[in-house]
Amino acid sequence: MSGISSIDGRLFGVGLGPGDPDLVTIKATKIIAAVPVVAYFAKKGARGWARAILDRWVTDTCLQLRLLYPLTTETHFCDPAYVEELRGFYTKAEGAIATHLLSGRDVALVCEGDPLFYGSFMHLYVRLKDRFSVEIVPGITGMSGCWSAAKAPMAWGDDVLSVLPGTLGHAALVRHLGAADAVVIIKIGANLAKIRAAIAEAGRLSSAIYVEHGTSETETIVPLAVKTGDHAPYFSSILIPGQGRRP
């Protein structure tokens, strides 16, 4: 591990799970209680449910480093200015974390769900991994939280399960919906009408389940076919369970 100093602090990427504070792992609670610095991503104006978990497990002397996302309203990833702004944000966050690590302080960067599964943690991991020692603590994914809350057995036997971002185009959604036995669609938000049309075209509307805020107190679970309106929060998901072999 050339280039990594043993006197520097270590970086922990810690998954906090899908929302219910009791769905955090023993390992995550131990690390959060032990490190002198906990860093977390936040959006302006939103307290974030991760705070409830942190409040329970951090020590009073722990320094909390808030990494505030740039405003994302009405901008898109294909907008070069937005990409540039995000890049600047990650570079600044990298610097803030590196300062602590270089001072010998361990840092836990916590995140919703699992750190390496569509997580913002990955953007800092790739920036810091060659200079510092990093340990990853997996978390319960949002999708596991959703299918557990919906009590929907998702994948059986030889089922192929595909995770599809709702940001994909209509044709790609239809194609993937037709190829997989079990499907989880994430990142719903403003894409709901398009996703619903793709699911209907793939002939899978009758088995699709809509889950909003899974495992939290505001959880909503309904068949997609009866969900009215095309509004959905970004952190909602759609589950189409597999029907694989079962003795």
Add this chain to the structure above:
Amino acid sequence: MSGISSIDGRLFGVGLGPGDPDLVTIKATKIIAAVPVVAYFAKKGARGWARAILDRWVTDTCLQLRLLYPLTTETHFCDPAYVEELRGFYTKAEGAIATHLLSGRDVALVCEGDPLFYGSFMHLYVRLKDRFSVEIVPGITGMSGCWSAAKAPMAWGDDVLSVLPGTLGHAALVRHLGAADAVVIIKIGANLAKIRAAIAEAGRLSSAIYVEHGTSETETIVPLAVKTGDHAPYFSSILIPGQGRRP
């Protein structure tokens, strides 16, 4: 919930995670410590790593119900006699658990990984769910444990991630490997040679990572291209990380 009596016990399907006893959730430990009966699946002659987790969290007075799988060596799912034997096993297990529930005792049926993701728990869930109150506690999946151990960021931005059982045929593997950005192949075992050939045919051998016993003390992580031999345990997996957008 007609047909479900409030004086009967409740069934908890509890995921224990990928292997590391510290990767169990707070919720799982609370339930295991509270219930009078813990049921678990076991294979003849194998103690099973789940025991280490149970030993730490069950109370002394907790009754432990071992559900012993029928022998599976040299038999296949397509063998009708094997399917019949499995069906008999699940029916017997259903009866054993129902007896406790009907006596008003809560039962936690624990399992590796996540209960509703390729888990044996599902076979008992579908048999018991209409008669008893059931709660599902998600667990860290084996694949999350593996990509965390390998420190492999798996899915970014608009990546499609597909989970492929290694039991699929060569042509199906090649097709799915070509369609997804990120791929996890589970159930390796005797299928390794076939899987390796399919990955090579799909042109993805150079980015494939082989993980054996992820998060356990006997963990092995190597590029698939340098793994020698065609032997692998059933609970190994192959990861092909996505390369989606990153600012």
